[in-house]
Amino acid sequence: MSGVLDAQHWHRRLTELAARHGVPGVQLGMLRLGVDGAPDERVEVATGVLSTRTGFAASPDALFQIGSITKAWTATLVLMLVDEGRLGLDTPVAEIIPGFALADPEVARAVTVRHLLTHTSGIDGDLFVDTGRGDDCLERYLGVLASAEQSHPLGATWSYCNAGYSLLGRIVEVLTDRTWDDALRERLTGPLGLSRTATLPEDVLLHAAAIGHRDDDGEPVPVSRWHLPRSAGPGGAVSAAAGDLLDFARMHLAGGLLPDGTRVLSAESAAAMASHQVDLPDPYVLGDSWGLGWIRYDWSGHRLYGHDGNTLGQAAFLRVLPKQGLAVTLLANGGHTRDLFEELYREIFDEVAGIGMRPPFAPPEVPVEVDVTPFLGRYARVGSTLEVEQGADGPLLRTTATGPVAALLGGPPQEFALHPVEPGTFAVRPPGTDTWLPVTFYRLADGGEYIHFGARAAGKAIS
Structure with missing residues (x-):
């Protein structure tokens, strides 16, 4: 009622x-x-x-x-x-x-x-x-x-x-x-x-x-x-x-x-x-x-x-x-x-x-194993560069504002520990907050590799 x-x-x-x-x-x-x-x-x-x-x-x-x-x-x-x-x-x-x-x-x-x-x-x-x-x-x-x-x-x-x-x-x-x-x-x-x-x-x-x-x-x-x-x-x-x-x-x-x-x-x-x-x-x-x-x-x-x-x-x-x-x-x-x-x-x-x-949204209470290797690399779009790396303490995501967004908002690069949720999905939590955010990796129909973070898609740079 x-x-x-x-x-x-x-x-x-x-x-x-x-x-x-x-x-x-x-x-x-x-x-x-x-x-x-x-x-x-x-x-x-x-x-x-x-x-x-x-x-x-x-x-x-x-x-x-x-x-x-x-x-x-x-x-x-x-x-x-x-x-x-x-x-x-x-x-x-x-x-x-x-x-x-x-x-x-x-x-x-x-x-x-x-x-x-x-x-x-x-x-x-x-x-x-x-x-x-x-x-x-x-x-x-x-x-x-x-x-x-x-x-x-x-x-x-x-x-x-x-x-x-x-x-x-x-x-x-x-x-x-x-x-x-x-x-x-x-x-x-x-x-x-x-x-x-x-x-x-x-x-x-x-x-x-x-x-x-x-x-x-x-x-x-x-x-x-x-x-x-x-x-x-x-x-x-x-x-x-x-x-x-x-x-x-x-x-x-x-x-x-x-x-x-x-x-x-x-x-x-x-x-x-x-x-x-x-x-x-x-x-x-x-x-x-x-x-x-x-x-x-x-x-x-x-x-x-x-x-x-x-x-x-x-x-x-x-x-x-x-x-x-x-x-x-x-x-x-x-x-x-x-x-x-x-x-x-x-x-x-x-x-x-x-x-x-x-x-x-949050990582599962019982940690799961997800291989981050296929997702390692650099992704880019106007306004942001995203780098996925295997750090000393586990996988991490580094984001750097670029172009007009950097001029408007400023700020140094941010690093987030990637916590596995399921294959292709990880969770990050900005410092000082309670809310977890998703990081999703996926492929388009043409085979292009993408990361989805902050409601935006960024394509993987060809090495």
């Missing part, structure tokens, strides 16, 4: 768990649709501070960066244009943007809107190149993509692709004759009445706003850079309060309808966004499969959808359980946010929805 959304209880648990996991400030939002004419149940609570430097209290009205949850908003815009007959999911990008170019001309001709929505284009995705603050930033970003290499063949596997969503943002601009920011406001946030949502820094700062934090010897320190480049906007630049994110999720739960009956998105497109499109090489770190903008999750036989987001020291989580009309979002500005999410959501979905969250 579903439990009541008790604001006092969850505010208390949020405060306790945020302190346990070193999270400076956090918002929790919970919504359950009313049935048979009953009003919706709703909780919006916050705890902690927006910045450890200023000490300003986090409130439910403050704006946090929702990071890649923005992709679901951009995908919604695209599906609205599909509803209008302006494009199809399988329309080639080159038909919408004349002269569109990539390093591989054949891919540039063949890549479709569906490939971009489902992260199967193979375009190397972490091209965080700042093309300026002007309204032409996404048009200029096309010049960056003109030399973009493939991380894998078109449609051959799945690899998280931020660049693909910047390209979707440009498609929205071409078809609406508006900037992506204006199209989002006019077509989505405006009709939904979202007064606590913004994309541009000058608009965010009209509100109380969270500052991201990095870890400095166990202490949260405000980041020196607050916002992503505008060219990354369609993939990660929405800032919002948890309540506005709930309103966006509510529209999807209601099949594209607003509470007053206004239709924003067709019921068919709302369903399509959450429908199965592609399985993930690694079913542990995110979900088991992908829709058209949404991640899909199987928790104890219950189907959910949602998305996560990470920016400069901030993290966001959204999970939607359609059969119970339930949406839960968590927005945080530093600390061990994944650990907080794992513990808090496990409690919420058990007590409120009566379902068990999927078991946490």
Whole structure:
């Protein structure tokens, strides 16, 4: 039996768990649709501070960066244009943007809107190149993509692709004759009445706003850079309060309808966004499969959808359980946010929805033997080099940020001990955290050897 959304209880648990996991400030939002004419149940609570430097209290009205949850908003815009007959999911990008170019001309001709929505284009995705603050930033970003290499063949596997969503943002601009920011406001946030949502820094700062934090010897320190480049906007630049994110999720739960009956998105497109499109090489770190903008999750036989987001020291989580009309979002500005999410959501979905969250990924209690020899070597993609070695104490993974990602995030190479889970799968745990992360090795149909780590595929370098 579903439990009541008790604001006092969850505010208390949020405060306790945020302190346990070193999270400076956090918002929790919970919504359950009313049935048979009953009003919706709703909780919006916050705890902690927006910045450890200023000490300003986090409130439910403050704006946090929702990071890649923005992709679901951009995908919604695209599906609205599909509803209008302006494009199809399988329309080639080159038909919408004349002269569109990539390093591989054949891919540039063949890549479709569906490939971009489902992260199967193979375009190397972490091209965080700042093309300026002007309204032409996404048009200029096309010049960056003109030399973009493939991380894998078109449609051959799945690899998280931020660049693909910047390209979707440009498609929205071409078809609406508006900037992506204006199209989002006019077509989505405006009709939904979202007064606590913004994309541009000058608009965010009209509100109380969270500052991201990095870890400095166990202490949260405000980041020196607050916002992503505008060219990354369609993939990660929405800032919002948890309540506005709930309103966006509510529209999807209601099949594209607003509470007053206004239709924003067709019921068919709302369903399509959450429908199965592609399985993930690694079913542990995110979900088991992908829709058209949404991640899909199987928790104890219950189907959910949602998305996560990470920016400069901030993290966001959204999970939607359609059969119970339930949406839960968590927005945080530093600390061990994944650990907080794992513990808090496990409690919420058990007590409120009566379902068990999927078991946490971890090495087996009884160690298993897995031969790492076939996987030794160097793997690379734009943004990262990954080296798998046989160390003195066992196999290890070394990751080094490269290119624009290194310039944006910085930091030295990281080394992780590889703990065997099963053939082709290992577990690593970042220092100071409770949450294990998977490292998956696999082959494509053409025989290419790949590593999947951090939701991204990297091909093995030929020795």
